[in-house]
Amino acid sequence: xxxxxxxxxxxxxxxxxxxDVFNAGEVEELRQILxxxxxxxxxxxxxxxxxxxxxxxxxxxxLQLAKDPRVVERLxxxxxxxxxxxHSKTCTKPSTPGTGEFKFHQDFAxxxxxxADVLAVMxxxxxxxxxxxxxxxxxxxxxxxxxxxxxxxxxxxxxxVERGLYAxxxxxxxxxxxxxxxxxxxxxxxxxxxxxxxGKPRRGIVFACVL
Numbered sequence: 001x002x003x004x005x006x007x008x009x010x011x012x013x014x015x016x017x018x019x020d021v022f023n024a025g026e027v028e029e030l031r032q033i034l035x036x037x038x039x040x041x042x043x044x045x046x047x048x049x050x051x052x053x054x055x056x057x058x059x060x061x062x063l064q065l066a067k068d069p070r071v072v073e074r075l076x077x078x079x080x081x082x083x084x085x086x087h088s089k090t091c092t093k094p095s096t097p098g099t100g101e102f103k104f105h106q107d108f109a110x111x112x113x114x115x116a117d118v119l120a121v122m123x124x125x126x127x128x129x130x131x132x133x134x135x136x137x138x139x140x141x142x143x144x145x146x147x148x149x150x151x152x153x154x155x156x157x158x159x160x161v162e163r164g165l166y167a168x169x170x171x172x173x174x175x176x177x178x179x180x181x182x183x184x185x186x187x188x189x190x191x192x193x194x195x196x197x198x199g200k201p202r203r204g205i206v207f208a209c210v211l
Contacts, residue, residue, distance in 0.1 A: 001070070001073045001074050002016070002018075002074055002077050002078075006018070007077055007078075010078060010184070010186070012139075012140065013137075013139035013140055013173075014137065014139065014140060014141060014142035014143070014185060014186040014188070014189035015137050015139070015173075015175065015183060015184065015185040015186070015189055015191075016183070016184050016185075017175050017176070017177045017181065017182075017183045017184075018074065018177070018181060018182060018183075018184075019177055019178045019180070019181035020178070020180060020181060021070050021071075021123070021180055021181055021182050022070070022123065022180040022181075023180060024179075024180065026180070027125055027179050027180045029061070030061065030065070030123075030125055030205065031125050031203065033059055033061055033062075034090065034092070034125070034203060038052075038058065039052055039055075039058075039090065050090060050091075050092045050094070051089045051090065051091060051206075052089055052090040052092075053087060053088070053089045054087060054088060054089070055088045055089060055090060055205070056085065056088040062088060062205065065123070065205065066085055066088060066207050071121060071123075071182070071207070074121075074182075074184065075119060075121070075184070075209055078119060078184070079117055079119060079209060079210075079211045080211055082211060083209050083210075083211065084209065084210050084211070085207060085208070085209060086111065086113075086118070086208040086209060086210045087111070087207075087208050088205070088206065088207050088208070089205075089206050089208075090203070090204070090205060090206070091122065091203075091204040091205070091206050092201060092202070092203050092204070093132065093133045093193075093195075093196040093201065093202040093203075094196065094201060095196065095198070095199055095200050095201045096196075097195075097196065097197050097198075097199055098195050098196075098197065099195055099196060100133050100193075100195055100196040100202070101133070101192075101193065101194055101195045102192055102193045103158060103159030103160075103192050104138075104159055104160050104163075104165075104166045104190055104191065104192035105149060105158070105159050105160050105190070105191070105192065106141075106146065106147060106149070106160065106187065106188050106189065106190055106191075107120050107185075107187045107188075107189075107208065108146055108187040108188050109146060109147070109149040109160070111208065112146075113187070113210050115211065116186075116187065116188060117187075117210060117211035118186070118187025118188075118208065118209070118210050119184055119185070119186060119187060119208070119209045119210075120184070120185050120187065120206055120207070120208050120209075121182055121183075121184050121206065121207045121208075121209060122135070122177075122182055122183045122184075122185075122204045122205070122206050123180075123181075123182045123204060123205045123206075123207075124177045124178065124179050124180070124181055124182060124183075124203075124204050125179055125203040125204060125205065126179050126200070126201065126202050126203050126204075127176070127177075127178050127179050128175065128176045128177050128178075128183075128202065128204075129176055129198070130174055130176075130194070131196075131197050131198045132196045132197070132198035132200065132202040133193045133194050133195055133196040133197075133202055134174050134175055134176050134193060134194075134202075135174075135175045135183065135185075135191050135192070135193045136166075136169075136172040136173065136174050136175070136191060136192060136193065136194070137172065137173050137175060137185060137189050137190065137191040138165055138166055138171060138172055138173075138189070138190040138191070139171075139173055141165060141188065141189055141190035142185075142186040142187075142188040142189040142190075143188075144165075144188070144190075145188065146188065147160050147162050147165070147190065148160065148161050148162055149161065159192075160190060165190055166190060166192065187208075
C-alpha cells in the first residue's frame with residue numbers, strides 16, 4: 001500500500017505521511033474512547049504532552065487498531081512480515097495555548113533495540129498543523145546513527161544535545177497528516193514538536209514497531 005515514491009522517500013529522508021487511512025466515523029470512535037476512563041483523567045489535565053502507555057492492554061479497540069491491515073500492510077515493505085509491537089501510547093497535546101512542547105530527539109535513544117529496525121506510527125485524531133504543535137523532522141537524520149542525548153556530566157538530557165542539527169528551522173520539515181491519516185518515521189529520525197497554540201487538543205495514537 002506504499003508507492004515506490006514513498007518507499008524511496010522513507011529510505012532517503014526517514015519519514016512518510018499518508019492521509020485518508022481511517023474514515024471520520026472511526027476517528028470519532030477513537031476520540032470518544034479517549035474521553036473515557038482511564039484515559040480522560042490524564043490526557044488533558046497537564047501542560048505537557050501526555051504519553052499514556054500500553055493502551056492496547058487497556059481497551060480492545062486499540063489492539064484492533066494496531067493489527068488493522070491498513071496499518072500493517074504499510075509497515076511490511078519497511079520492516080518485513082515479522083513485525084512486533086514494542087509499545088503503544090497516546091500522544092496528546094493539551095488545549096492550553098503554549099503547552100505541549102516535546103524536545104528534539106530520536107526514539108531509538110529512549111528504547112534501544114537489538115537492531116535499528118524501529119519505526120513509529122502515529123495515527124492522528126486531529127489535523128496536525130504548525131499551530132497545534134505538529135511534528136517536525138530533520139530529513140535524512142536517520143542515516144547519522146544514534147546521536148548524543150546526554151549532558152556534559154553524562155546524565156540523560158531527555159533531548160538530543162547536538163542542537164546544530166535542528167537549530168536551523170529551514171532544514172526541518174513539518175509533518176501534517178490530517179485526522180485519520182498517519183505518519184511513519186524511522187527510530188533514528190531526529191524529530192520534535194512545538195507548543196499547541198490552537199486552543200484545542202491535538203490527539204494522536206502511536207505504535208512503536210520493531211523487527
